[in-house]
Amino acid sequence: MVNANSERVERWIPGSRVKNARPGMTGLDHLTPHRSVAPTTQRSMLISNKSKNREAFMNPPSSPPAAAQSASAAPFDYSAVFARDLPAPAAKWNGFSKYHFVGGNNDPELVPVDRLLAASNAVIAREGKNLATYNLLTGPQGYKPLREFLVGKLKRDAGMVCSADDIMITSGSLQGLDLVNNVFLQPGDTVLIEQDCYEGSIKRLTKRGVTAIGLPVDDDGLRTDALANALKDLKARGVRPKYIYTIPTVQNPTATIMSEARRRELLALSEEYGVPVFEDDCYADLIWDGKRPPALYAMSKTNGVVYIGSFSKSVAPALRVGYIVAPWEVMSRILSMKTDAGSGALEQMVLAEFCPDHFYDHVPRLNRGLRKKCEALMEALAEQFGTAAEFDDPKGGIFLWVKLPDNVDTLKLYQAALKAGVAINPGVEWSVNAPHAKSRLRICFASPSVEQIRDGIAVLADVCRKEFGVPERSANMEKRV
Numbered sequence: 199m200v201n202a203n204s205e206r207v208e209r210w211i212p213g214s215r216v217k218n219a220r221p222g223m224t225g226l227d228h229l230t231p232h233r234s235v236a237p238t239t240q241r242s243m244l245i246s247n248k249s250k251n252r253e254a255f256m257n258p259p260s261s262p263p264a265a266a267q268s269a270s271a272a273p274f275d276y277s278a279v280f281a282r283d284l285p286a287p288a289a290k291w292n293g294f295s296k297y298h299f300v301g302g303n304n305d306p307e308l309v310p311v312d313r314l315l316a317a318s319n320a321v322i323a324r325e326g327k328n329l330a331t332y333n334l335l336t337g338p339q340g341y342k343p344l345r346e347f348l349v350g351k352l353k354r355d356a357g358m359v360c361s362a363d364d365i366m367i368t369s370g371s372l373q374g375l376d377l378v379n380n381v382f383l384q385p386g387d388t389v390l391i392e393q394d395c396y397e398g399s400i401k402r403l404t405k406r407g408v409t410a411i412g413l414p415v416d417d418d419g420l421r422t423d424a425l426a427n428a429l430k431d432l433k434a435r436g437v438r439p440k441y442i443y444t445i446p447t448v449q450n451p452t453a454t455i456m457s458e459a460r461r462r463e464l465l466a467l468s469e470e471y472g473v474p475v476f477e478d479d480c481y482a483d484l485i486w487d488g489k490r491p492p493a494l495y496a497m498s499k500t501n502g503v504v505y506i507g508s509f510s511k512s513v514a515p516a517l518r519v520g521y522i523v524a525p526w527e528v529m530s531r532i533l534s535m536k537t538d539a540g541s542g543a544l545e546q547m548v549l550a551e552f553c554p555d556h557f558y559d560h561v562p563r564l565n566r567g568l569r570k571k572c573e574a575l576m577e578a579l580a581e582q583f584g585t586a587a588e589f590d591d592p593k594g595g596i597f598l599w600v601k602l603p604d605n606v607d608t609l610k611l612y613q614a615a616l617k618a619g620v621a622i623n624p625g626v627e628w629s630v631n632a633p634h635a636k637s638r639l640r641i642c643f644a645s646p647s648v649e650q651i652r653d654g655i656a657v658l659a660d661v662c663r664k665e666f667g668v669p670e671r672s673a674n675m676e677k678r679v
């Protein structure tokens with residue numbers, strides 16, 4: 199019976215009973231309620247909500263309400279209500295280029311699919327019921343077994359001594375970057391970074407109105423003589439930088455590994471000037487021979503380092519699992535900023551199940567595969583560009599940072615190459631020193647196949663020759679004979 203005072207509702211009310219339901223109708227298909235109702239049923243379906251002691255209607259959406267019918271057909275004008283200072287709208291994704299050398303993607307053939315599948319089955323069978331609870335009953339810092347694995351891993355690989363309480367699992371280390379930045383930065387602040395640097399970090403600083411001072415890098419990593427000068431200069435001007443951000447272990451994009459001596463110098467300067475270090479160790483697992491210096495976090499005697507890491511490069515980026523390690527004074531602040539009710543639980547559970555038995559077999563296998571692709575890229579560049587392409591043979595990672603002759607503007611090369619189906623990262627987007635980066639580009643060798651690397655670099659060389667006259671064909675002919 200329809201009660202004139204009944205409340206009309208658009209959705210199924212949990213706990214309510216549906217009248218006129220056919221046998222087998224669960225009442226749970228609340229996205230398509232009208233399909234469950236017999237055609238003879240009156241337009242509004244009576245439902246009762248005992249808990250609230252009232253009756254309510256569900257409207258079959260076959261005909262819109264009168265108000266909606268009379269409304270203008272002009273599209274809604276959102277521009278009037280958007281927040282101020284939004285970034286430019288994003289373009290729709292149109293798929294990858296034929297030769298895709300951009301981004302930090304991994305090798306699809308080296309994702310340990312079978313083992314992830316087995317881990318997934320095992321952990322869901324055992325602990326799936328815990329998915330009913332935000333944070334899986336192990337608190338807002340993330341799934342405890344994964345944090346416990348990390349305690350052992352970080353000790354073994356990076357010399358870090360920490361407990362599960364010092365670790366927070368994040369949705370990729372990008373969320374770690376955001377959270378750490380939230381805690382430290384305000385518009386107008388200054389930070390020190392490597393001049394050629396991860397685009398995601400540079401963009402985040404720009405967006406916050408933070409000044410990023412770029413420091414040069416050599417074979418031993420960030421140059422501490424330049425850091426000392428910058429700190430001195432800033433102090434003289436009354437500026438205390440908020441942090442020194444560094445990717446010391448397989449730097450992005452240069453792939454340098456900071457020596458232990460440099461790490462000591464950097465920490466000494468950080469302590470002298472009271473400027474903490476923000477260590478991004480995203481690529482630290484990808485070193486061909488597996489040997490790395492201790493993390494800055496491990497070497498600091500004063501708790502002066504905040505550390506972020508990731509499973510994106512060592513297992514798979516689409517999992518979106520990263521982590522922060524920080525002293526409690528900082529962690530407790532970060533914790534109050536992480537208001538997303540927890541990072542994705544399934545991927546944390548799967549990794550925690552996969553890692554203890556398989557991480558240390560998987561990573562060397564991954565590195566062997568990546569090294570082969572790195573060699574394929576270096577050979578293709580040597581063959582196609584001859585001496586016009588300069589680069590260092592990296593000790594690990596997934597990128598080559600390539601210098602082309604000075605007359606090549608890689609932003610223009612990027613645009614022309616894209617039309618020919620080759621995507622590259624132009625240097626200026628990966629640096630805070632535009633003149634230095636103008637003729638440089640970053641090439642990711644992890645995700646394309648060896649064949650795509652060879653063919654794509656040949657197309658890139660052709661485009662570069664047409665646009666900038668380099669490489670000269672004769673140089674390559676010489677190389678081939």
Ligand SMILES: Cc1ncc(COP(=O)(O)O)c(C=O)c1O
Pocket residue numbers: 301302369370371372373396398445450478480507508509510515518519520
């Ligand atoms: C240096 C650096 N830090 C952080 C990230 C973010 O990685 P993720 O959010 O996938 O962990 C990347 C991604 O490429 C990176 O290169």
